[in-house]
Amino acid sequence: MMSKLLQSVALAASMMVATSAVQAQELKIGFVNSERVLREANLAKAAQIKLEAEFGKREKDLRDLEAKLRGAAEKLEKDAPTLSEAERGRRQRDLVEQDRDLQRRKREWQEDLTQRKNEELSAVVEKANKVIKQIFDNEKYDLILQDAIHFSPRVDITKKVIDTLNAQK
Template sequence: MSLRSKLSVLAITLSLAVPTLAAAADLKLGYVDYQRVMLEVDDGKAAKARLQKWLESRQKEIDAEQEVLRKEKETLDKQASAMSEETRIQKATDLQKKIYDLAQKWEKSRSEAAERERKEMEPIIARIDDVIKTIADRDGLGMVFEKRDSGLVFALSQYDLTNEVIRSYNGGKGKAKDAPVAPKK
């Protein structure tokens, strides 16, 4: 390829890239620490408190059952020598079944807790997304990234919308219209 051909290809490439580069220069970005927003908005705090209370009550219930089984095992161990082989095997089998049932109950509680958390957080997440969208629309942001899950390694704090999202959510219960305009570049 001649020098003239190479220069022509370069000129065409640059002419195609310049509008793209200009558009990229006008692109405004922001990011949000979603996890922090969830922990700091009033609705998130209330939901977390409700979930924690439910989890604690379930844990107390399981702990009580576990203590009963522990005492039953101690009693079985003490009385095992006085029992017939058949009775000892039957009681040990019954105890194992109770332990298995308790383990199943614990596992069911874990999945139920995850489902409760999903149901509690779903409307809060939707409202947070609305606040973020309102702020992005108002400030002309082309993209808003989630700080932790986006692969974002570094960003200047001036692009962090987290505090504004929290203030807007708590102040307007999901409306960001009264939030002050933050300069974004």
């Protein structure tokens, strides 16, 4: 009975020592706000400018075509009382066909833009992840999180990631 009591005391003492050792080793944790990286890093800004240059003309052409179609619809509405039934029907069919074409072109533009935006952002994310891994290794972090609900500013390394990305050429 006495030996069981001594074993229990020894076990409790060793558990307390182990718990103290774990508490003595502090975890080094970092947090990266990916949304902020994608908004503030020069690489992300350059990707946005590149996309605007690549898709801006098409967007302007679509807006111009839409305005032209709206003008033609207003003209038809204004001229409708003086037009023959056949002419009014022909113009309406033309407008419907032009509107279908415009909607198709808008969809294609949106799909192309989304695909290119995903390509550009994935390249930025890939480079940011490499920088995060580099910081993790160099500064001996135990854990780096991305996108947390709550975090303390003392663990936020987002600025460090952005600065490192901006320093790269």
